[in-house]
Every structure is written in C-alpha cells, then in structure tokens.
Amino acid sequence: MDSQARRAAYFPGTEFNEFLFAPVGxxxxxxxLSVISALSRLDIDxxxxxxxxxxxPGAAATAKLGALLNEVAEFPQTxxxxxxxxxxxxxxxxxxxxxxxxxSAPRANQPGVAGVxxxxxxxxxxxxxxxGALVLLVGMQISAVVGPAxxxxxxxxxxxxxxxxxx
Numbered sequence: 001m002d003s004q005a006r007r008a009a010y011f012p013g014t015e016f017n018e019f020l021f022a023p024v025g026x027x028x029x030x031x032x033l034s035v036i037s038a039l040s041r042l043d044i045d046x047x048x049x050x051x052x053x054x055x056x057p058g059a060a061a062t063a064k065l066g067a068l069l070n071e072v073a074e075f076p077q078t079x080x081x082x083x084x085x086x087x088x089x090x091x092x093x094x095x096x097x098x099x100x101x102x103x104s105a106p107r108a109n110q111p112g113v114a115g116v117x118x119x120x121x122x123x124x125x126x127x128x129x130x131x132g133a134l135v136l137l138v139g140m141q142i143s144a145v146v147g148p149a150x151x152x153x154x155x156x157x158x159x160x161x162x163x164x165x166x167x
Contacts, residue, residue, distance in 0.1 A: 016047060016051065016094065020034070020036040020047070022035055022088075024089070025075060028075070033074070038075065041072055042068060042072060050093065054094055062087050066085070069085060
C-alpha cells in the first residue's frame, strides 16, 4: 500500500487533495484558480463533487467537470478549453489516474482510527493478564522455596499477674 492509500485510509477525503488543489488557470482578476476554489464559487461542496466525479466513467466525469468550469463567471474560457482542462484534471482523480487508489473509508481488513483504538485496548488487557499471571506464579514459587511459616512459639509458663505476686 502506497503512502497516498495509507493517508486516505486514516484521513478519509484526502485522496482527492491532488485533484482539488490542482491549478485550473488564472481568473479575470489575475488570481490562481484551483478546482476547490472554482467549485466553491459555484456553491458546490468540492469534496462531495470530487467523490461523485471519481465514481463516473472518465468521459462522463470530463464532460461534467468541463460544464462546471464553463459556469465559473470569473474564469473566461471556451467550451473546448474547458474540456481540455477537465481532461487533465479528471486524470488526477483517484479512480481515473494511472496507478490510482480509491479507498474512501477504512475497510474491514484495513485498520482505521477506530481499529487502532480497539487493538490498543486489547493489547493492554492481554498485557495486564500476563502481568497478573506472572505475579501469581512468582508468589507460588517463593512460598514453595521458603516453606510454610513456623508456628508461633508456645507459652510455657503463664504470665505473671498481680495476684501471684502478693501474699
């Protein structure tokens, strides 16, 4: 598993970062326009849209993204330019890029944040049980080597009392 897949497994949504922060071009005011800023200007949830585009076949994702880029008022371009830019950007999506990975959430066989917490708790429980067993075992060995405790000394004569001293 490569680093992008590991990061995506522990931080869902980060697999779209390369796509979302990719440069689209320069807007009318001379500022750099990224995918996330273009989608935000259209009042679209950029991560949800990236996930939606990643599920589409390549041509459909390109057509949809090209149409969205045409709607950004601050980014003047022709439909052909929008499609050319969309082809480049769609290739950055996890589902469409070369050697891409598409984890959107931790799977049962992939540890996630919750899985790490449970594994840590289980490890501590097992460790506590092993320490307890070790303490019992050492205690039994010590008593076997030392033997039973000697009985208290027997009293041979009664302790003197005041009645025994006076005539």
